[in-house]
Amino acid sequence: MRTPLLVANWKMNKQIAEAQAFAEDFLPRVQGVKDVEIVICPPFTALEAVRRSLQGSLVKLGAQDVFWEEKGAYTGEVSPSMLLDAGCSYVIIGHSERRQILGERDVDINRKLKAALEGGLTPILCVGETLQERENNRALEIVKGQINEDLQGLRLEEPNLVVAYEPVWAIGTGVNASPDDAQEMIGFIRSLLARNLGKTLADEICILYGGSVKPENTAQFMAEADVDGALVGGASLQAESMARIVRFKEP
Numbered sequence: 500m501r502t503p504l505l506v507a508n509w510k511m512n513k514q515i516a517e518a519q520a521f522a523e524d525f526l527p528r529v530q531g532v533k534d535v536e537i538v539i540c541p542p543f544t545a546l547e548a549v550r551r552s553l554q555g556s557l558v559k560l561g562a563q564d565v566f567w568e569e570k571g572a573y574t575g576e577v578s579p580s581m582l583l584d585a586g587c588s589y590v591i592i593g594h595s596e597r598r599q600i601l602g603e604r605d606v607d608i609n610r611k612l613k614a615a616l617e618g619g620l621t622p623i624l625c626v627g628e629t630l631q632e633r634e635n636n637r638a639l640e641i642v643k644g645q646i647n648e649d650l651q652g653l654r655l656e657e658p659n660l661v662v663a664y665e666p667v668w669a670i671g672t673g674v675n676a677s678p679d680d681a682q683e684m685i686g687f688i689r690s691l692l693a694r695n696l697g698k699t700l701a702d703e704i705c706i707l708y709g710g711s712v713k714p715e716n717t718a719q720f721m722a723e724a725d726v727d728g729a730l731v732g733g734a735s736l737q738a739e740s741m742a743r744i745v746r747f748k749e750p
């Protein structure tokens with residue numbers, strides 16, 4: 500049984516006071532919601548404030564990136580144990596913005612995944628094709644390449660990995676993938692996970708859809724057999740809309 504997982508990726512948004520205000524507004528709105536897992540991924544600078552605000556709630560904390568080394572001369576980087584120490588249980592790895600703007604490669608993502616897992620964090624691995632790749636009918640091939648390279652040599656004992664399918668053309672555009680297209684790709688990703696990690700684990704790993712998710716379309720995605728949750732950008736910045744996304748089961 501895979502528990503629905505709703506993840507807020509705030510990206511480079513919210514100062515500390517705004518992050519605290521979000522948490523104060525959000526927690527009462529999701530009070531009593533059962534059988535879902537909620538994760539908030541603030542920028543590094545707001546992790547501590549959000550951790551404090553979330554204390555005593557079931558909402559989990561995540562970071563938006565991690566480095567693969569444990570410590571040392573790596574200016575600007577943050578290690579898995581530092582994130583754990585800061586109260587994180589999840590970390591987003593390989594987001595398309597990092598792949599595209601910061602030149603992150605699959606080999607880097609592979610090292611980050613291994614380090615995060617070794618450090619006791621649950622990675623949320625992001626994959627997805629660009630518009631051009633989709634138009635050239637290469638979406639499946641691109642995502643297959645990403646999954647296979649990112650998971651290279653990875654051994655898992657438990658299903659402590661999350662994958663997010665985020666087609667680049669759907670991110671921040673207001674144009675979401677159709678639930679059918681999301682299901683097709685996410686079903687395909689599950690088959691790739693089965694090949695890489697074994698079918699038992701693949702059946703237990705949560706796979707999310709991301710890209711212009713909003714309160715109005717969440718339930719449609721969640722109705723698909725292999726879609727286990729959502730990775731939400733823009734609509735996660737307001738407590739009201741993120742809470743409605745979390746409450747997707749309610750009419």
Ligand code: 13P
Pocket residue numbers: 508594665669670671672673709710711712730731732733734
């Ligand atoms: P939007 O929800 O703003 O499209 O962003 C999606 C995303 O990139 C989440 O990681």
